[in-house]
Amino acid sequence: MQVAGQKSRLAWAVHLSVAALVVLWIIPTVGLLISSFRDRDQISASGWWQSPLAVEQTYRTRADAGAERQEGGLYVIEGNVFAGEENADAFAAARGTVTGFGITGRAPAAFAPGSEAELRGGGTLTVAQDGAFRAAASDSFGRRGPTIYFEAETPPRFTLENYSRVLGADQMNLAFINTLTVTVPATVIPILIAAFAAYALAWMEFPGRGLLIAAVVGLLVVPLQLALVPLLSLHFKVGVGQSFLGIWMAHTGFGLPLAVYLLRNYMAGLPRDIIESARVDGATDFQIFTRIVLPLSFPALASFAIFQFLWVWNDLLVAKVFLPSTDEAKVMTVKIADDLLGSRGGDWGILAAAAFISIAVPLLVFFTLQRYLVRGLLAGSVK
Known part of the structure; x- marks a missing residue:
């Protein structure tokens, strides 16, 4: 029997498990941070945990x-x-x-x-x-x-040369602007489309709604690599080709299944009485969506925005396929991979420094919206 004021053994086990997971995630990050300040030759000769030693x-x-x-x-x-x-x-x-x-x-x-x-x-x-x-x-x-x-x-050597090489690379500022140009629309457009689709699947009655929901769930497990070549061929046929419009469309298509699934679950869990009362008062579906459902669904919208922003910002594969290979169109991930790491990609100090520079904006977005993340992820899990 548990005495009042005392924590159960299960609670302590949960706390220890969480602490262990946090440590497991922090250790690689600390290693990456230390490596970003080390010399290339010393990185090749010893591990980051030996960095204070000769x-x-x-x-x-x-x-x-x-x-x-x-x-x-x-x-x-x-x-x-x-x-x-x-x-x-x-x-x-x-x-x-x-x-x-x-x-x-x-x-x-x-x-x-x-x-x-x-x-x-x-x-x-x-x-x-x-x-x-x-x-x-x-x-x-x-x-x-x-x-x-x-x-x-x-003797151990720590230097800022890795950061200087990344920040001082030719056209790195242009690559940063290109990354924002790709990421912001590729985050906003799927949210706009998915919000309308999620409301229709959650609160509007029409034939085939169940099949559409099942199709959305099925698309969640389809690897995007299978669609890269057919989608690029379609872009060239319709005249989009390799361009910013093409990569916006690609990221929108790849992100829509998760967006629709997440938002639909959240909207379906909203109180039915509010929706029915609005309909009795004569509100149209569009008015219910814009004035009631959309404001109440902000946690789910923020959750998807975090995932989509992080995914697009850190993307390399889709950017290599759907953007031109010219310097004027390169995003940060492509710029780092092609111009700083070279064909062999063995300069770990440059890679570590570039990683910490590139995560500055995603961290800002995450910490700004993280309070909505848990509520959005738990959407529809409890009725």
Whole structure:
């Protein structure tokens, strides 16, 4: 028996489950945020959870042939691997810790610091732990000194370069405007059409209404990928082609089933007495829809607006298919994928920074309308 004022075990289990889910969602987000400030090479060498620690990375430098001197019967070049211009950005004040060195790129850490390695062209090479090296040979090294490969502990580096590259990319401001140009109409148009259709399916009697509702539910499970090629062919036949009008129509068609289903369930759950009283007073269906049903359905409208806005804003596939490939028509997702990530898409720092820049507007929309989200999602679940 539960004592008044005490929480049941089930309540504690629910709270722990919710906390676990929140942590599971937050961890990847934190990792993405940390990665957005890290150097590309360090991202490749270690996970984001190791970002405060030094990272072992491989480098190469070339001994300066101009510093060659004769010492007895040998030609000697001395210096420090951390002082080279190639690695100046990686090591502050030209200091670091060598963990291994080598004479080939295939084995950059084949020798321990302080040991002696045989150069392929003759001579020896020694690299100390503090980076000091000595190359000696019986013949002159000529105009080019030997190449030195080494592995060193690189201090953690955090930078704003990823954000600078994203924000400073050519025509990124135009891509932002194009994204708004696509997203706002593609969110408003389905809501306008679906609101009228939902009212008709909820409160108007006509033959075939049940079949239409079943068709809407069936369209919810149809993958949009199946319709991309036929729909694009239809656009070219009717003269729309790849354009902003074409992508508005595509997003409207893909979003309508969910919009109609969500709004119809909510409108069908409104009190019947209000609708009947308005009809007794002589109100038309249009007046009932605009003055009673539509204002009462705002939570459901806001819920769908959140989903549709997030979907269209983050969309890449539909934008690639229904928009021209010119720079003037690219949205942010296409701009980032094509111009910043390249064909291989391996620059995770750029991707992470672009993700946080692109979610600024969706977060603003979500937090503005989130109080209506739960009420809209629960539409029609309880009578």
